Amino acid sequence: MDLNTDELNYVNNFIINDWYVVEDGLVDYMLKYKFNLCSFLYKVVRFHDKLFSFISKIINEKVKNKKRSFKYNKKISQTLICQNLSYSDSLVQIHKCNPLKKNFYKVIIIGSLYDNFSKNFNSYYDLMIEESNKRFIKSENILYIPHPRQNTKNIDLIAKKYSWIIDKSGLPAEKIILENRNTILWSTSSSSIIYMKILFNYECELFYLKYLKDYKDFKNYIKYSSIYCFFRSIGCKIIKE
DSSP: OOOHHHHHHTTSSSSOOOEEEEOOTTHHHHHHHSSSSHEOOOEEEEHHHHHHHHHHHHIIISSSOOOOOOSSEEEEEEEOGGGGTTHHHHHHHHHHHSSSOOOOEEEEEEEEOTTTTTTTTTTHHHHHHHHHHOOOOGGGGEEEOTTOOOHHHHHHEEEEHHEEOOOOOOOOOHHHTTTTOOOOESSSSSHHHHHHHHHOOOOOEEEEOOOOGGGHHHHHHHHHHHHHHHHHHTTOOOOOO
């Protein structure tokens, strides 16, 4: 749980009996889906982060007298979507509502946030351009779906440099993808890839920068190496720099 001070002050105005915890994307799958070497390495990095977070919490509460938690009677964690394959039928029915005007793309790129990388998005997207050229896939046959928190300046730079079709609908990536059944999905580390691969068996390809110099530090190198290991374990193809 990562709430800022204002959010915590607001939540603490209420009496919370049951705290329902729903999945928060990739992190939950790395920690809970299946235990293997990929998840073990991720958990080591996660433990490191949590340890520092715990120390920070103690300092805030004991020294600065600032609480970073809220009170509740019972915590209820929901089953991960991909641990119940019957959810796929529900997702299809949800996304059938208000069908889109169909535009069929050979490739759909699911955007991510890249603050942890020294070269930001350029190294990844340059690699995608190289791959599309190898396969003779034209820019007009590639749809780019921005991350919901991606800033417009960043999106404009991508549109200008790569000439892909940019989705501006603001709709969930899953809805757009389900309208393009035979497309190939490209990304780096999007939770949408997990859903589309496990529930619908889309062809998914993840682009991976394999050199330490491409990452902010060694911890992030290990973290993202474990993430790509996980994606490979669920059947995604990994394309390396």
